[in-house]
Amino acid sequence: MTQRPTPRRPTLEDVARRSGVSKSTVSRVINDEPKVRAEVVDRVREVITELGYVPNQAARQLVTHRTNAVAVVATEPDNRLFLDPFFDCLLRGIRRELARHGAQAVLLFLDEPDDYARVADYLGGGHVDGAVLFSLRPGDRLHEMIERIGLPAVFGGRPLLRAGDTVHRHAYVDGDNRGGARQAVRHLVSLGRKRVATVTGPHDQETSAADRLAGYRDVLLDAPPELTERADYTRQGGADAMAALLDRCPDLDAVFVASDLMASGALQTLRARGRRVPEDVAVVGFDDLTDIAESTDPPLTTVHQDVEGMGRLMARLLFDRTERADRTDRTGRTEAPPSVVVPTRLVLRDSA
Amino acid sequence: MTQRPTPRRPTLEDVARRSGVSKSTVSRVINDEPKVRAEVVDRVREVITELGYVPNQAARQLVTHRTNAVAVVATEPDNRLFLDPFFDCLLRGIRRELARHGAQAVLLFLDEPDDYARVADYLGGGHVDGAVLFSLRPGDRLHEMIERIGLPAVFGGRPLLRAGDTVHRHAYVDGDNRGGARQAVRHLVSLGRKRVATVTGPHDQETSAADRLAGYRDVLLDAPPELTERADYTRQGGADAMAALLDRCPDLDAVFVASDLMASGALQTLRARGRRVPEDVAVVGFDDLTDIAESTDPPLTTVHQDVEGMGRLMARLLFDRTERADRTDRTGRTEAPPSVVVPTRLVLRDSA
DNA sequence: TTGAAAGCGCTAACAA
DNA sequence: TTGTTAGCGCTTTCAA
Numbered sequence: 001m002t003q004r005p006t007p008r009r010p011t012l013e014d015v016a017r018r019s020g021v022s023k024s025t026v027s028r029v030i031n032d033e034p035k036v037r038a039e040v041v042d043r044v045r046e047v048i049t050e051l052g053y054v055p056n057q058a059a060r061q062l063v064t065h066r067t068n069a070v071a072v073v074a075t076e077p078d079n080r081l082f083l084d085p086f087f088d089c090l091l092r093g094i095r096r097e098l099a100r101h102g103a104q105a106v107l108l109f110l111d112e113p114d115d116y117a118r119v120a121d122y123l124g125g126g127h128v129d130g131a132v133l134f135s136l137r138p139g140d141r142l143h144e145m146i147e148r149i150g151l152p153a154v155f156g157g158r159p160l161l162r163a164g165d166t167v168h169r170h171a172y173v174d175g176d177n178r179g180g181a182r183q184a185v186r187h188l189v190s191l192g193r194k195r196v197a198t199v200t201g202p203h204d205q206e207t208s209a210a211d212r213l214a215g216y217r218d219v220l221l222d223a224p225p226e227l228t229e230r231a232d233y234t235r236q237g238g239a240d241a242m243a244a245l246l247d248r249c250p251d252l253d254a255v256f257v258a259s260d261l262m263a264s265g266a267l268q269t270l271r272a273r274g275r276r277v278p279e280d281v282a283v284v285g286f287d288d289l290t291d292i293a294e295s296t297d298p299p300l301t302t303v304h305q306d307v308e309g310m311g312r313l314m315a316r317l318l319f320d321r322t323e324r325a326d327r328t329d330r331t332g333r334t335e336a337p338p339s340v341v342v343p344t345r346l347v348l349r350d351s352a
Numbered sequence: 353m354t355q356r357p358t359p360r361r362p363t364l365e366d367v368a369r370r371s372g373v374s375k376s377t378v379s380r381v382i383n384d385e386p387k388v389r390a391e392v393v394d395r396v397r398e399v400i401t402e403l404g405y406v407p408n409q410a411a412r413q414l415v416t417h418r419t420n421a422v423a424v425v426a427t428e429p430d431n432r433l434f435l436d437p438f439f440d441c442l443l444r445g446i447r448r449e450l451a452r453h454g455a456q457a458v459l460l461f462l463d464e465p466d467d468y469a470r471v472a473d474y475l476g477g478g479h480v481d482g483a484v485l486f487s488l489r490p491g492d493r494l495h496e497m498i499e500r501i502g503l504p505a506v507f508g509g510r511p512l513l514r515a516g517d518t519v520h521r522h523a524y525v526d527g528d529n530r531g532g533a534r535q536a537v538r539h540l541v542s543l544g545r546k547r548v549a550t551v552t553g554p555h556d557q558e559t560s561a562a563d564r565l566a567g568y569r570d571v572l573l574d575a576p577p578e579l580t581e582r583a584d585y586t587r588q589g590g591a592d593a594m595a596a597l598l599d600r601c602p603d604l605d606a607v608f609v610a611s612d613l614m615a616s617g618a619l620q621t622l623r624a625r626g627r628r629v630p631e632d633v634a635v636v637g638f639d640d641l642t643d644i645a646e647s648t649d650p651p652l653t654t655v656h657q658d659v660e661g662m663g664r665l666m667a668r669l670l671f672d673r674t675e676r677a678d679r680t681d682r683t684g685r686t687e688a689p690p691s692v693v694v695p696t697r698l699v700l701r702d703s704a
Numbered sequence: 705t706t707g708a709a710a711g712c713g714c715t716a717a718c719a720a
Numbered sequence: 721t722t723g724t725t726a727g728c729g730c731t732t733t734c735a736a
Contacts, residue, residue: 011728054477062411364713411712412713416728
């Protein structure tokens with residue numbers, strides 16, 4: 001690289017001197033403050049490009065306490081999250097909304113145990129104005145970390161309530177897992193199905209799985225336990241769970257599978273066992289991941305959520321909080337976290 | 353969230369006062385400098401935790417010119433990159449190596465046209481000590497941006513030479529695409545194959561594709577043009593290209609396919625056309641993405657590159673440059689970018 | 705509309 | 721081993 005011999009980065013002062021005005025004036029020009037004479041503005045702008053001046057954010061930050069950057073923190077062992085189209089879409093929503101506010105999204109990963117300390121330092125060190133966090137593991141240290149640091153934050157997915165708490169301490173955005181599950185199961189019931197089974201996610205670990213199961217139970221108050229089989233949100237898990245259900249309850253005529261990926265596995269099992277879908281067994285999934293839901297055979301009836309919209313919402317919620325934090329500096333008021341649950345809708349295709 | 357009523361963050365000064373020493377001493381404790389009495393260290397540490405003091409990075413940065421953060425900039429329309437296992441692996445390598453140096457990797461995306469200005473501001477604003485960049489589009493503005501900003505940088509993949517340049521202006525890390533292709537083709541030749549075809553990537557757009565084609569030609573100096581078919585690094589593209597080759601040269605007995613993904617498509621076509629692999633047609637891929645190469649039928653013989661290692665290397669190269677930049681501040685010396693081409697090796701499975 | 709001066713929170717000589 | 725003193729490059733009163 002052409003490493004110029006230390007051409008010290010120009011500063012505000014350099015620009016001021018060269019354009020024959022004071023630092024304050026240059027600062028005003030940079031920040032688009034109104035009360036500067038037009039010709040002065042032009043002159044200063046000229047010098048800025050001539051010198052290739054770029055404001056030093058550290059210096060600015062030191063006085064404004066603003067960075068215009070927001071961290072997105074993703075936790076996932078081995079980065080499964082990273083390859084997940086759901087997350088991809090969510091992230092796009094977040095980035096778009098942040099960009100609308102002129103903020104830069106910076107993505108941080110939290111994989112190995114050592115990462116915690118470094119990320120905590122980063123978040124606590126004032127590099128960002130706030131954080132959007134995804135904590136997929138229960139009992140994660142993320143919440144505690146955020147609390148200690150005192151950074152405005154919004155979580156993706158409803159966190160587990162901590163022992164002793166009756167209310168969530170952090171704002172979160174989540175899909176209406178319970179309501180969506182109800183829609184799915186009601187649809188199966190309305191089709192006249194009498195033996196509606198369900199394949200669940202890891203409901204002891206993730207609230208989304210627990211909520212989807214709760215929705216199933218809301219509709220089928222007295223569903224016998226043998227109609228419920230737990231899986232792990234993977235395709236293979238869905239296939240296996242479906243097999244187990246079929247072995248146990250050969251007379252089942254419908255199944256609500258708590259994710260599209262698992263549903264695609266379940267469909268495979270049903271086909272292998274010679275059950276026609278939807279004639280013999282009606283199937284409803286959850287997520288509406290187009291890649292999956294439209295390419296299964298038959299195409300999957302499933303519960304849709306506006307994932308990119310959820311991402312945008314998370315960003316918006318975060319801005320509410322950072323701005324409130326600014327105001328709070330003056331008023332000293334305190335508020336409860338305004339979390340949001342995003343509605344779902346049933347998308348009818350051919351499997352139910 | 354429990355928004356405390358503006359409990360102004362404690363500063364170095366607060367810690368100093370409360371522990372009855374000077375700011376310098378506290379600073380020394382924080383930075384683990386040796387010459388501080390043990391009891392003083394303890395006392396200060398105590399106060400630090402008591403107050404929950406976290407250093408203000410902006411202030412520190414302002415004087416040290418160090419952030420301990422490195423940006424990883426990914427360009428890709430619609431984030432295809434993001435879902436790519438290759439990139440996932442590369443990124444892991446980068447993160448691990450950065451972590452070893454105590455640096456935080458922050459990932460930035462560059463999708464929409466508006467993103468450029470914001471990212472440029474971010475990179476130029478002193479938020480990071482350097483950047484690792486992936487520019488997959490030819491004629492990208494990234495190089496120019498980095499040059500203007502004057503930030504230590506390392507690129508992933510050999511960039512196209514710019515008009516008028518005879519040498520690369522930026523450091524880069526790349527796999528030995530040309531050498532790997534030579535290994536692949538030599539292997540096919542050593543098997544006694546006489547009509548060795550190739551399915552290429554978009555060699556007019558990406559240097560990796562161009563280099564792999566060049567490697568093929570290095571070995572098969574007088575390969576007739578009809579044995580070369582261009583595709584686009586997708587599975588479908590590979591399948592279509594294979595079909596075209598078969599139509600044109602029914603007598604081909606081997607094919608070097610420039611990526612595993614395309615190779616899996618090619619295998620599919622070969623099977624559909626009733627050609628046995630490797631008996632009738634021997635196939636060699638490129639990349640050695642385990643997910644693909646081990647699950648094709650037959651398992652794919654392919655060219656392996658140590659992707660995570662390449663990631664680590666990129667990070668290491670970047671540290672070389674940031675540290676050199678520090679020294680250069682004093683010596684004023686200039687050096688050419690030390691780019692690295694990482695060797696490949698052929699992994700023999702069953703397809704050739 | 706502009707400028708002077710103070711200060712954000714830290715590190716780094718230099719003295720002691 | 722510790723403290724004193726200058727800044728780092730910017731924004732922001734306050735005066736002019």
